[in-house]
Amino acid sequence: MTPETLAEKVLSATRAAFEALGLDAAVLPARTAVERPRDPKHGDYASNIALQTAKKAGTNPRALAEKIAELLAGQGGVAKVDIAGPGFLNITVDAAAAGGIAGTIVAAGASYGTNNSMEGVYANLEFVSANPTGPIHAGGTRWAAMGDSLARVMRASGAKLIAEYYVNDAGTQVDHFAASLLARAKGEPTPENGYVGAYIDEIAADVLKRRPDALDAADPLEVFRTVGLELMLDDIKGTLADFGTHFDVFFSERSLHERGELDKAVERLGELGHVYEADGAVWLRTTDFGDDKDRVLKNSRGGWTYFAADCAYYLDKRERGFEKLVFMLGADHHGYVGRMQAISQAFGDEPGTMEILIGQFVNLLRDGEPVRLSKRAGNIITLNDVVEAVGVDAARYALTRYSADSAIDLDIELWTRHGNENPVYYVQYAHARTSAVLRNAADRGVAKGESYDASLLAHPRESDLLKALAEFPSVVASAAELREPHRVARYAEELAAAYHRFQHDCRVLPVGDEAPTDLNRARLWVVDATRVVLANALGLLGVSAPERM
Template identity: 60%
Template sequence: MTPEQLSTAIVDVLTTLSTEGAITLPDGVPTTVTVERPRQKGHGDYATNVALQLGKKAGLNPRAFAELVQQRLEQVDGVAAVEIAGPGFLNITVAAGAQGVVAARIVEAGAAYGANDAFAGEKVNLEFVSANPTGPIHIGGVRWAAVGDALGRIFEMSGASVTREYYFNDHGSQIDRFSSSLLAAARHEPAPEDGYGGQYIHDIAAAVLTERPDALEAEDPQEVFRAVGVDMMFGEIKKSLHDFGVDFDVFFHEDELHKSGAVERAVARLRELGNIYEKDGATWLATEKFGDDKDRVVIKSDGQGAYLSGDLAYYLDKRERGFDRCLIMLGADHHGYVARMMAMCAAFGDEPGVNLEILIGQMVNLLRDGQPMRMSKRAGTVVTIDDLVGAIGVDAGRYALARYSSDVNIDLDLELWARATNDNPVYYVQYAHARTCRMVENAADLGMELAGAVASFDPALLSHEREGDLLRALAEFPRVVTAAAELRAPHRVARYLEDLAAVFNKWYDTRECRMLPQGDEPVAPINQARLVLTVAAQTVLANGLGLLGVSAPERM
């Protein structure tokens, strides 16, 4: 019996009590109630504080309210006992058979286990990384690659239609500095004072000359290096991301906003809404009335668009493409940018935090031998995606960056994440999955097949304490996925997987819970039941790793 099923059962009990007049709830019966695993052993399999939440609203002492719920809930199939604790907590013990059913349901659902409808029918635009095409992706952008792609997978498992989008900043002064740096390298001259350094600049400059041997003799050499070099740099960025397991559905070119008239259309829309005005020869957006600290210039007095003009056009373009939610992931240095973006959203008549949401990611420090890595051999100034993958691999890199809440700084010890030992979190989880695969193979060698095990499955046989712990942990997965989507927190999946692997290993190490018959013992129903439980654990570990974009190896 899962937490969701218990929640439904409690809602049904409340509905019955309300219909019979035993309780009166002014706000009506809630559609769901919170059911959680208790923190202390001996407090049942699950607990709920529904009596504390609703007792006073119903004009009853919480314990008296709890007694009414207890009497009815104990009559529900699959509930073995209900105890009242403290001021009105309800501790629920589930019957072994009802709890064991979870294993068969997981096996039946397979890759779909964990799916939910929290965002069913919603179109989500997820914009992340969006690094300037002026150099390799640095470690901060790599964090967003891991977190953003994982969040997209989690949204999809929660029912949303997700478009992963990369905003290609190919308009502005940074591109001019990049192309002038390439030109200087091709001429064997020092980089401009405000230009870009690093070996990659010389590599791309040489590649441009290979493709366009006449580049230095062209009428406008810098334009050649701009056109060809930016495309080459962006090709390298795409390849690095693809090799990291991150692919985008849309690469949106900033330059198109300014060429297509999208900025003018956005200004016109805002003018219709009464949120644009003219002052000092410039065009302003009235953002202060929507919570910004001051109004913002959109079109400068010289007729050139201010930086915000592109944001206006880009946001409107996304909404016109039919996206319900536009999520943008930005680095810590953009924190001060949030208020004006939310004001812009409100100026369009939309709801900040719903139609537009901005997630801020904090810094990442890579440590080697306890000391920070500060320089890339190729980029010269920053640590890049290729440096990380070269040091610890794709799986460890993705898992390590998604394992922490994005709003905290993290220090990654490269030596730790490269180890093939259980103190490396990703190895620990992956090894648990590989162990389940080996167990299933060993069972097959004895003639135990999953189809037969499922057909003869008796959930009541999974009655050992360790089996109860594992079943409850497996039943939590759908709620973990839902919470990860609602809170934009892929790290919850990673931490859950580590806890699940620990619970599985304790079950595996318990002599009384051996899956395979020993010696000349025949295959018994309990062995078949434990095979189903093993495959259920295998399924959840694989599904969870898949949400993080990390492989689930069969052998290690």
């Protein structure tokens, strides 16, 4: 029995109790959940539904709880229902019902944890979107890890999702980039506002390698711009791929300009009555939608602003059919939220169509001191630096383990340690241990068989572990709905802890050459189920699940 099915039983028992007591069932929620109480004296699961509904129904919570308990106690799988405090229902599940989850998990395999909480949602998730004028740095690294994990979690929850990277390949930053490459190739000093770093030298050389005639071309700057951008973007794509971050679409800002999408978007906004001219510039009246001030679409020199491209990009996404546009931005962009939301509303979309997630910064520390130097990019820390320092698994785990709301200090020393204090190793080791037990079982010819006797799984460590396993789908669902992939990492740590405790106290394989018992076999199912869930959880985080360590 899963917590979800138990919650349904609680709800239907409550409905029946309302009827029996002659109460108005309209105050009942459509869904309810059971929670795992910390104190084992409070049973396996607890529900506060009587507390939540009694007042609205005009009755006493304790009396209502008693009626619900009476009706719930007769349900299959429910061993005991106690009432505690002001009206909590403390539910004890019978071992056989609880133990059934292991079989469910093993049968589901890689699909265990998937759920339908976001079924039918067609979403676009934009993240990283670092300028193609240099390598991805530390901030972008966090979004590369979190965004990718969020994409996986939302897909696992049934959303149809496109992961997208907006390539800012138009505008003055790109001009500076091209000019820097050209100057480098000609051996001239870096121009004002130009880019420096070893990567500029490399790309300048690579442009010449690919186009030996570049300096003699009709427009050398254009050659360096086009080829340089391509090389830089290839480099970024390679870095992301090595990091395990997948994008479905790399969307070119320049293509919006070339296809006339900016004119089209501004025209549309004009038709909707939100555009005006003042001081020789063209403006969008974003203040109608809560922004601090109106924003310029086209400046007085007749040039498009970046904001105008944002409008066009927004319209393009909507025309591609996305009903949910999610953005992950760094805290340095939070000032853009107001104008971005205004774009959505100016086009007449429902609030909530556009969702902007703001994440705080990450500092890389070594021995408690901020790390500054990068071989590639002046004194900026890059994604490659982070990976070089701690490896992909530790980097991804470290960056997805914390709420995006909190700024994090990533301590290189901690994340390269092999032990309990390093969460990624703690979780991976639990997975390796499950694999080891299964390997040993196979070596000794102990098969878990077609089925098992779930009622044998009554050890406290077993029931704790089974409850943790049963929780996984709802963890994935809430991580997706709340856009908080760190919940998966925290859950994985709890599950790993429950498994380590289980393995410490519960012997799985027969000792010596004793014959395997039914308990041995039943426990193998639990071990296998744990292996599956740990692997699935790590998979959602983009972290490997090693079979040996």
